[in-house]
Amino acid sequence: MKINSLHSLAGLIMAIPLLLWALTGFVFLTKPGYETAYEQLAPKLYAIEREWVVPPSGQWQELRLVRTTLGYHLLARGSDGLANLDPVTLEPASRPSEEAVFRLIDDATAHNVERYGRAVSLDNGAVTTDTGVTISFDWETLKLRQQGDDTRLINTLYKIHYLQWLTGPRVNTALGVLGLVLLLCLTGLGLFSYAKKRG
Numbered sequence: 001m002k003i004n005s006l007h008s009l010a011g012l013i014m015a016i017p018l019l020l021w022a023l024t025g026f027v028f029l030t031k032p033g034y035e036t037a038y039e040q041l042a043p044k045l046y047a048i049e050r051e052w053v054v055p056p057s058g059q060w061q062e063l064r065l066v067r068t069t070l071g072y073h074l075l076a077r078g079s080d081g082l083a084n085l086d087p088v089t090l091e092p093a094s095r096p097s098e099e100a101v102f103r104l105i106d107d108a109t110a111h112n113v114e115r116y117g118r119a120v121s122l123d124n125g126a127v128t129t130d131t132g133v134t135i136s137f138d139w140e141t142l143k144l145r146q147q148g149d150d151t152r153l154i155n156t157l158y159k160i161h162y163l164q165w166l167t168g169p170r171v172n173t174a175l176g177v178l179g180l181v182l183l184l185c186l187t188g189l190g191l192f193s194y195a196k197k198r199g
Contacts, residue, residue, distance in 0.1 A: 010186040017163065017179055024161035027154075036115055037151040041135065041144040043068045044107045052087050066142070069107040070100055073142060082141045095139055098122045105135055108144060115148065 046067045054063060054074065062077040065087060074087040084093045096104070102119040105127050109116035117131035127135045133148040159165070163179050164172045 006185075006189055010182055010189060014179070014182050014186055018183075020160050024157045027157055028161070033150050034154070036112075037148065037154055039112075039146065041108055041146050043104055043142050043144065044110070048072075054087070054090070068104060068142070070096060070104055075142065084140050084142065093139075101127060101137060105129075105137065105144070109135075109146075116146070 043066075046069070048065060048067055052065055052072075052074075054065075060076045060078050064075045066073050066075060072087050073093060074085040074090070076083045076085050085091065086093045101122055105119040109129070115131060116133050116135075117129040119127045119135075120130045121128045125137050125139075127137055129135070131148070133146055135147075136145045138144075163176045166172050166175055
């Protein structure tokens with residue numbers, strides 16, 4: 001097969017991934033909708049309205065008292081990570097009911113009801129709202145993480161950009177290596193063809 005034919009074939013094979021790479025790269029440069037898609041959520045905190053005395057203990061490396069719509073929480077950091085304690089008994093705080101979780105989530109998202117709507121279901125620590133946003137909830141750390149359709153779309157664009165088109169990391173790595181090899185072949189054949197014409 002002639003050099004020009006090989007170059008054309010490599011160009012045709014690489015045309016689609018290069019076009020997708022360029023289009024997704026434009027999205028990553030302009031970042032439309034990123035602010036809401038990756039907004040960092042946190043429970044709304046309220047003023048501490050009473051004094052608390054926590055007896056000293058070598059068990060905890062750090063203690064932080066916070067107040068949410070569900071009441072007071074003593075977040076304690078130890079060798080095993082964070083724990084959500086009842087500040088009165090210093091025992092692990094009872095896990096909230098589904099209704100209480102919904103109240104906490106709705107309070108945290110009240111600033112943007114248009115996006116988050118209202119919490120409607122709870123499954124394995126993930127709350128789904130009536131607008132389709134999923135909010136994961138960690139009771140021990142009181143951390144929230146949200147993901148909407150826009151977040152999922154942008155994550156998909158990242159996978160397209162980095163040739164993560166297949167099901168597993170190994171096959172995606174193989175696809176990426178193949179793409180790089182083809183790109184090098186395309187460049188090398190083009191330079192060879194140019195040099196040949198000049199010679």
